[in-house]
Amino acid sequence: MSSHAKPSAKPALPRPEALRKSLLGWYARAQRDLPWRRNPRLYPVLLSEFMLQQTRVDQALPYYARFLQRFPTLKDLAAADLGAVMKLWEGLGYYRRAGFLHETAKRLAPVQEPGVAELAECPGIGPYTLAAIGSIVWGARLPVVDGNVNRVLARLLALEDFPQSKAGKAAILARLQEWIPEAAPGDWNQGLMELGATVCTPHAPKCGACPWQAFCSAHALGRVEDFPKVEPKAARPHKHAAAAVIRRKDGRILVAQRPAQGLLANLWEFPGGLLLKEETRAAGCARAVREQLGVEIRVDESLATVEHGFSHFTLTLHFFSARHLKGAPEALRCQAWNWLKPSELRRLPFPRAHWPVLEKLAPEAK
Numbered sequence: 246m247s248s249h250a251k252p253s254a255k256p257a258l259p260r261p262e263a264l265r266k267s268l269l270g271w272y273a274r275a276q277r278d279l280p281w282r283r284n285p286r287l288y289p290v291l292l293s294e295f296m297l298q299q300t301r302v303d304q305a306l307p308y309y310a311r312f313l314q315r316f317p318t319l320k321d322l323a324a325a326d327l328g329a330v331m332k333l334w335e336g337l338g339y340y341r342r343a344g345f346l347h348e349t350a351k352r353l354a355p356v357q358e359p360g361v362a363e364l365a366e367c368p369g370i371g372p373y374t375l376a377a378i379g380s381i382v383w384g385a386r387l388p389v390v391d392g393n394v395n396r397v398l399a400r401l402l403a404l405e406d407f408p409q410s411k412a413g414k415a416a417i418l419a420r421l422q423e424w425i426p427e428a429a430p431g432d433w434n435q436g437l438m439e440l441g442a443t444v445c446t447p448h449a450p451k452c453g454a455c456p457w458q459a460f461c462s463a464h465a466l467g468r469v470e471d472f473p474k475v476e477p478k479a480a481r482p483h484k485h486a487a488a489a490v491i492r493r494k495d496g497r498i499l500v501a502q503r504p505a506q507g508l509l510a511n512l513w514e515f516p517g518g519l520l521l522k523e524e525t526r527a528a529g530c531a532r533a534v535r536e537q538l539g540v541e542i543r544v545d546e547s548l549a550t551v552e553h554g555f556s557h558f559t560l561t562l563h564f565f566s567a568r569h570l571k572g573a574p575e576a577l578r579c580q581a582w583n584w585l586k587p588s589e590l591r592r593l594p595f596p597r598a599h600w601p602v603l604e605k606l607a608p609e610a611k
């Protein structure tokens with residue numbers, strides 16, 4: 246493996262033409278056959294880029310196919326109801342992306358020939374997405390920077406700075422701006438990301454199959470595994486929450502829709518909330534439901550305990566079965582509420598952490 250290579254001097258960086266030729270040639274030969282690559286027009290690329298933020302390709306593929314089947318064009322997506330978009334997105338996580346995708350479709354669909362300027366104004370379009378879509382669809386010479394690209398460049402340059410630091414970002418961007426070709430900037434960007442995803446992987450990179458092996462400083466120094474430099478991360482805090490499957494006498498179950506902003510925006514859930522340190526789970530569950538919907542419940546037995554990770558914290562979610570005692574629901578800390586038959590629950594998009602309970606209540610559904 247490369248890290249065992251005999252240490253030698255850092256090679257001088259090659260001319261940009263040599264880097265371009267080797268990467269583009271490798272990408273033409275070795276790229277994975279992905280559906281959006283067969284059809285690099287705005288809608289398929291937009292869809293794939295929104296889905297691939299924070300999600301692996303193999304997880305995104307079935308969602309991509311379902312979206313195209315249900316909403317074959319940008320106009321179809323723009324005309325869709327947000328609830329239907331969220332429902333189709335269910336399980337993919339980072340739900341704000343679904344709202345941004347829908348809003349972006351609504352803004353771009355009426356434009357005759359949208360371009361980089363129009364895309365830049367859309368919600369959820371940061372420098373990465375703009376560069377990726379802009380270069381692939383319109384041939385804009387905008388370099389992409391993502392985790393894969395950072396890793397490849399950090400190794401190629403044997404970069405001693407953290408890639409996320411100010412100096413690290415500047416060093417990487419300066420090189421990319423210099424190297425990105427006039428012709429086929431989209432293939433260049435995709436080639437770089439593909440190299441990081443399939444060859445220059447975080448662990449055990451396959452340097453023998455790398456088109457840049459001869460140019461790579463980390464490889465020449467025998468220090469591949471030393472790069473990229475990793476900043477020590479603060480541990481994610483852990484939180485506990487409780488949620489109740491609240492039944493009415495007629496068997497219907499109370500569900501609430503989360504606020505339009507913030508974590509898991511617009512999704513539906515079994516009511517509840519975060520637990521405070523000093524309260525029992527059952528008491529905290531009843532308190533959270535009261536604050537969310539203004540109803541009194543009797544908390545009965547535990548139904549399930551689910552562990553879930555978010556980007557900034559991890560969560561243990563305790564589910565209880567419960568009885569409705571009194572009070573008509575009010576949307577105090579939610580957008581809306583509803584009493585549903587168990588068979589109706591699956592019409593609504595729920596966060597992944599609620600799926601084990603949904604499976605118990607509506608087993609035919611998932």
Ligand code: SF4
Nearest residue numbers: 400445452455458461
């Ligand atoms: S850029 Fe190529 S040679 Fe360098 S570490 Fe990555 S896979 Fe190995």
